[in-house]
Amino acid sequence: MENQRAHYKIKDLIQLIVRYGKPKLKLFTLGIILAIVGTICSLAITNQIRLLIDASVKSNGYSRTIIILICLFVFNLILEVPANFLLGYVASDAVLNLRKQLWRLITTLPRHFFKQNESGVIASRVLNDTQTIYSLIASALPQNLTGLISLVGAFAMMLILNWRLTLIVLGIVPLLALVVVPLSQKLSVISRLLQAALAETINKVSQMSINDNLIKSFNREKFSQKMGYRGMQTLFGLNVRQLRVLSILNPLVSVLLLLIVFVIILYGRHSINQGQLTGGGLTAYFIYMVQMITPMTSLFSFFTSLKTVSGATDRIQNILTEKPENKNLNGIVVAHIQRIDFEHVSFKYPNSEQLILKDVSFTIRAGEKTALIGESGSGKSTILSLMEGFYLPTSGQIRVNGIPIQQLNLVELRGKLGYASQDIRIIPGSIRDNLSLGDQKVTDLQLWHALQVVKLDTLIRSLPRQLDTDLGEQGTLFSGGQIQRLSFARVLIKFPDFLLLDEITSSLDSNNVQEIMTALNILNQQYDISVLNATHNMHTIEGYPHVIQVINGQVKQFFKRI
Numbered sequence: 001m002e003n004q005r006a007h008y009k010i011k012d013l014i015q016l017i018v019r020y021g022k023p024k025l026k027l028f029t030l031g032i033i034l035a036i037v038g039t040i041c042s043l044a045i046t047n048q049i050r051l052l053i054d055a056s057v058k059s060n061g062y063s064r065t066i067i068i069l070i071c072l073f074v075f076n077l078i079l080e081v082p083a084n085f086l087l088g089y090v091a092s093d094a095v096l097n098l099r100k101q102l103w104r105l106i107t108t109l110p111r112h113f114f115k116q117n118e119s120g121v122i123a124s125r126v127l128n129d130t131q132t133i134y135s136l137i138a139s140a141l142p143q144n145l146t147g148l149i150s151l152v153g154a155f156a157m158m159l160i161l162n163w164r165l166t167l168i169v170l171g172i173v174p175l176l177a178l179v180v181v182p183l184s185q186k187l188s189v190i191s192r193l194l195q196a197a198l199a200e201t202i203n204k205v206s207q208m209s210i211n212d213n214l215i216k217s218f219n220r221e222k223f224s225q226k227m228g229y230r231g232m233q234t235l236f237g238l239n240v241r242q243l244r245v246l247s248i249l250n251p252l253v254s255v256l257l258l259l260i261v262f263v264i265i266l267y268g269r270h271s272i273n274q275g276q277l278t279g280g281g282l283t284a285y286f287i288y289m290v291q292m293i294t295p296m297t298s299l300f301s302f303f304t305s306l307k308t309v310s311g312a313t314d315r316i317q318n319i320l321t322e323k324p325e326n327k328n329l330n331g332i333v334v335a336h337i338q339r340i341d342f343e344h345v346s347f348k349y350p351n352s353e354q355l356i357l358k359d360v361s362f363t364i365r366a367g368e369k370t371a372l373i374g375e376s377g378s379g380k381s382t383i384l385s386l387m388e389g390f391y392l393p394t395s396g397q398i399r400v401n402g403i404p405i406q407q408l409n410l411v412e413l414r415g416k417l418g419y420a421s422q423d424i425r426i427i428p429g430s431i432r433d434n435l436s437l438g439d440q441k442v443t444d445l446q447l448w449h450a451l452q453v454v455k456l457d458t459l460i461r462s463l464p465r466q467l468d469t470d471l472g473e474q475g476t477l478f479s480g481g482q483i484q485r486l487s488f489a490r491v492l493i494k495f496p497d498f499l500l501l502d503e504i505t506s507s508l509d510s511n512n513v514q515e516i517m518t519a520l521n522i523l524n525q526q527y528d529i530s531v532l533n534a535t536h537n538m539h540t541i542e543g544y545p546h547v548i549q550v551i552n553g554q555v556k557q558f559f560k561r562i
């Protein structure tokens with residue numbers, strides 16, 4: 001996913017923002033106009049200050065100048081406050097749209113995307129990279145647009161006030177650039193390294209905190225501390241590097257600025273003596289110089305930060321080129337799944353050359369309880385994923401009620417399959433959120449019924465907030481077995497035609513296993529729900545007449561007399 005392009009194209013960033021951020025152009029134009037008029041206003045303030053000083057020196061009446069100056073101050077404030085807000089608002093809104101588009105697309109991507117990209121990396125794309133873009137377009141972009149006007153305007157006024165002095169000052173400015181440019185480039189490299197090191201350290205510290213159990217039971221607190229220290233030490237090293245550059249840069253810039261001030265005073269005094277400049281003119285000259293140099297430095301840091309944004313833009317664009325999963329929404333809908341057939345199915349994962357399933361054929365029928373057994377890594381979970389249509393076979397055919405899976409509407413198909421996996425899946429939120437997954441149609445009655453089947457109703461009724469109890473990070477409030485049963489209850493709420501179970505009893509004790517097995521029998525016999533149970537635990541499939549055994553990616557199907 002990482003794509004380091006050598007040259008940054010600002011066009012890419014603009015395209016990204018316009019296409020996905022859909023910025024409110026009218027508000028943006030209004031904000032820019034207000035900011036431009038505000039900048040012109042601040043240049044006029046400087047000129048008014050010049051008039052005021054000259055008027056007071058000559059003891060002329062200056063009340064009119066003061067009134068104009070106050071009006072300009074007020075006018076400037078009236079313009080710049082809404083301008084800043086509007087431009088910031090347009091940028092926030094554009095980044096919100098970009099984030100939503102990105103997140104919407106990510107949630108619809110096929111499974112292999114999530115297998116190939118770590119969750120932390122995906123989160124960083126959606127939040128950190130878009131935040132980098134936000135920082136640029138919310139402040140740096142408008143600041144530099146108006147800064148450009150301030151720079152040109154102030155420079156023009158300086159030329160008008162004293163063109164000779166301005167040419168001398170211009171001679172010193174490149175000296176300033178000579179110092180600032182390379183050092184600032186160094187600073188931007190360090191700040192990028194700091195960002196990366198910070199993200200890595202945060203990741204390590206949080207991983208170590210989540211695994212406190214493992215660390216404690218192995219008495220490896222020292223190892224955990226070292227993991228954190230390593231990242232912190234890297235951060236320290238980068239902070240020192242940053243400090244080194246800054247401690248050279250800041251005094252050097254101050255000295256050079258003082259040099260410019262010194263030259264202006266010397267030459268300004270000479271010009272005043274020659275009658276080419278007034279006292280007010282010299283003061284205004286200084287202010288104009290600040291109004292020219294400030295945007296110059298922010299323009300420079302804008303160009304260096306473009307590099308950071310370029311990386312973020314590339315990474316976001318790479319995600320945006322991914323194709324959403326084709327769920328074949330116009331495909332055939334089967335009312336009730338009667339049978340699923342694998343016909344000579346071979347399969348390899350998109351990122352791999354290895355055939356995981358080789359010429360696999362079997363049939364499972366409605367109403368039956370079928371066991372899917374095989375050694376770890378033999379391909380049981382892969383078979384379940386293929387049934388869900390997460391992947392298509394590399395060759396051969398999967399049929400549901402005789403219809404090739406490619407022709408089926410996958411949303412409808414998945415609606416009829418209840419998939420519970422060995423991995424405990426908890427989302428942030430309450431028990432209700434975890435069971436209904438945001439489906440408003442699910443009633444409390446259905447939730448309690450499913451909880452009763454998995455024998456968790458009594459426990460949850462005893463909690464003060466019952467279904468609204470927050471499950472906590474990764475369900476820390478419940479035991480592994482209870483969470484496993486909760487995820488089983490989640491599947492029951494779907495009331496599927498087929499239950500696809502992937503080692504759901506792996507973290508349950510024998511009592512719990514027995515209860516789940518009883519629940520499965522009730523579902524199968526009373527509610528006519530078919531069961532395909534992938535497991536290592538032969539005890540859990542004792543009553544299963546149909547067995548599919550996976551050996552090295554090939555299967556044997558047999559019938560067991562009970």
Ligand SMILES: Nc1ncnc2c1ncn2[C@@H]1O[C@H](COP(=O)(O)OP(=O)(O)OP(=O)(O)O)[C@@H](O)[C@H]1O
Pocket residue numbers: 115349350351352356374375376377378379380381382383
């Ligand atoms: N996304 C993937 N990309 C590439 N290879 C994969 C992927 N997922 C699984 N595999 C490989 O496919 C093979 C079968 O894995 P699978 O998870 O289906 O086995 P399993 O029988 O369910 O194992 P277990 O009982 O341990 O869960 C393994 O060799 C595994 O490494």
